[in-house]
Amino acid sequence: MLKKIGDRLYIVGVAHVLPSSVAEVADIITKERPDIVAVELDPIRYIALTQSMRPRLLDAIRAGPNIFLLSAMIYLTQGKFSRQTGIQAGEEMLVALKKAREIGAQIQLIDRDIGITLQRLVDRMSMGEKIRLFGNLLISLLPVGKSVEIERLTDEQIVENLLTEFKKISSTAYEVLIAERDSYMSSKLATFLLSGKKVVCVVGAGHVPGIYDKLSKFISSTWSMNLKYNLGE
Numbered sequence: 398m399l400k401k402i403g404d405r406l407y408i409v410g411v412a413h414v415l416p417s418s419v420a421e422v423a424d425i426i427t428k429e430r431p432d433i434v435a436v437e438l439d440p441i442r443y444i445a446l447t448q449s450m451r452p453r454l455l456d457a458i459r460a461g462p463n464i465f466l467l468s469a470m471i472y473l474t475q476g477k478f479s480r481q482t483g484i485q486a487g488e489e490m491l492v493a494l495k496k497a498r499e500i501g502a503q504i505q506l507i508d509r510d511i512g513i514t515l516q517r518l519v520d521r522m523s524m525g526e527k528i529r530l531f532g533n534l535l536i537s538l539l540p541v542g543k544s545v546e547i548e549r550l551t552d553e554q555i556v557e558n559l560l561t562e563f564k565k566i567s568s569t570a571y572e573v574l575i576a577e578r579d580s581y582m583s584s585k586l587a588t589f590l591l592s593g594k595k596v597v598c599v600v601g602a603g604h605v606p607g608i609y610d611k612l613s614k615f616i617s618s619t620w621s622m623n624l625k626y627n628l629g630e
């Protein structure tokens with residue numbers, strides 16, 4: 398999935414275990430040669446990914462049983478899809494980092510600290526939402542239930558449908574994991590655009606609609622204000 402805003406921002410929506418996502422990221426960065434490559438990583442995940450470190454079990458346990466269980470189930474779910482596609486989760490981010498260095502682009506980590514996100518999630522979710530969320534994660538590990546062709550996980554309509562289903566499972570989880578992070582990453586991208594830099598942004602496909610909507614409105618309002626200022630209105 399690719400969305401373009403003006404001639405300076407390319408938002409690449411990826412599925413973290415798809416070979417096609419890895420290829421698309423490499424192709425766009427090589428072709429567009431941006432000043433900045435922005436990736437959906439925070440410093441903790443950047444270190445873990447680039448140093449091939451798995452989250453330490455003891456640290457996860459110390460964070461509390463809810464965060465430990467959630468982290469473990471997400472890790473297992475990603476592992477399941479990785480085995481199906483042959484691509485390790487995060488491979489597209491590694492390629493983005495590699496290509497950025499090859500062309501001399503600046504690397505920017507734009508995601509919120511994963512610890513803050515997970516803590517907000519478990520603190521805000523009701524018991525019913527936790528049960529539904531954990532239940533759906535568990536079902537995703539089993540060869541039962543509804544499925545989507547893995548190769549279509551970045552299709553725009555599929556993404557919209559999955560986000561709608563996610564909202565139904567837990568509106569709180571959607572707010573914390575998707576909407577809040579969309580706002581956080583959009584605010585960082587906005588500062589890059591104001592600096593006049595060309596940016597390729599690599600994020601999970603589920604974040605593309607929110608980021609695109611927020612930045613489109615930001616660009617529109619900025620252009621309107623600049624026009625009024627230049628015309629002396």
